[in-house]
Amino acid sequence: KAGVTQTPRYLIKTxxxxxxxxxxxxxxxxxxxxxxxxxxQGLQFLFEYFSETQRNKGNFPGxxxxxxxxxxxxxxxxxxxxxxxxALYLCASSTTDMLEQYFGPGTRLTVT
Amino acid sequence: AQSVTQLDSQVPVFExxxxxxxxxxxxxxxxYLFWYVQYPNQGLQLLxxxxxxxxxxxxxxxxxxxxxxxxxxxxxxxxxxxxSDTAEYFCAVSSMDSSYKLIFGSGTRLLVRP
Numbered sequence: 046k047a048g049v050t051q052t053p054r055y056l057i058k059t060x061x062x063x064x065x066x067x068x069x070x071x072x073x074x075x076x077x078x079x080x081x082x083x084x085x086q087g088l089q090f091l092f093e094y095f096s097e098t099q100r101n102k103g104n105f106p107g108x109x110x111x112x113x114x115x116x117x118x119x120x121x122x123x124x125x126x127x128x129x130x131x132a133l134y135l136c137a138s139s140t141t142d143m144l145e146q147y148f149g150p151g152t153r154l155t156v157t
Numbered sequence: 158a159q160s161v162t163q164l165d166s167q168v169p170v171f172e173x174x175x176x177x178x179x180x181x182x183x184x185x186x187x188x189y190l191f192w193y194v195q196y197p198n199q200g201l202q203l204l205x206x207x208x209x210x211x212x213x214x215x216x217x218x219x220x221x222x223x224x225x226x227x228x229x230x231x232x233x234x235x236x237x238x239x240x241s242d243t244a245e246y247f248c249a250v251s252s253m254d255s256s257y258k259l260i261f262g263s264g265t266r267l268l269v270r271p
Binding site: 088112 | 189193198199200201202203206212228234247249251256258259260263264267
């Protein structure tokens with residue numbers, strides 16, 4: 046069974062731009078969660094989607110948004126990028142109950 | 158709300174020695190507990206989880222952890238480490254109260270020396 050895949054793996058953007066990251070979950074998994082990892086703040090929950098609906102949301106500004114498609118693939122978007130958005134963005138997929146989340150390799154975003 | 162504390166930011170240990178990585182949590186409701194490992198430039202891999210039942214949980218790569226409700230701890234142990242165990246280890250908690258989102262500790266870097 047293929048694992049969680051994330052594209053692209055690395056990204057460099059300029060402050061003020063926007064970016065879209067993609068995540069393909071494990072086949073059969075309908076829940077996709079996104080986490081941000083930074084040296085200063087550690088791992089923080091962004092949001093979770095299940096059956097194309099946002100089910101949970103963390104404490105991030107509205108510049109961070111996401112969506113999920115009917116095939117469970119998910120995208121997250123960050124608009125008006127700031128230097129502080131530089132981070133490793135991790136996607137995790139799970140079955141309905143989220144009790145065992147499988148993580149992808151992450152997308153390393155650098156904002157200059 | 159829940160929180161997780163990993164007091165040791167780095168734990169150096171010699172190869173074949175035992176190791177314990179400490180994790181304490183705070184919660185007013187029942188929780189589920191997890192340990193994840195992150196190798197350089199990779200995502201997180203689930204080592205083991207406690208959902209219910211036996212308080213001693215065995216995971217992959219020879220790791221085990223013990224859930225202690227009275228001390229609100231979930232320490233990770235391995236009787237004999239290998240160089241390949243060098244990585245960052247994260248303790249995490251989730252609960253129905255937080256809609257099962259994972260709340261992570263700050264991580265412990267395990268450095269295994271030959």
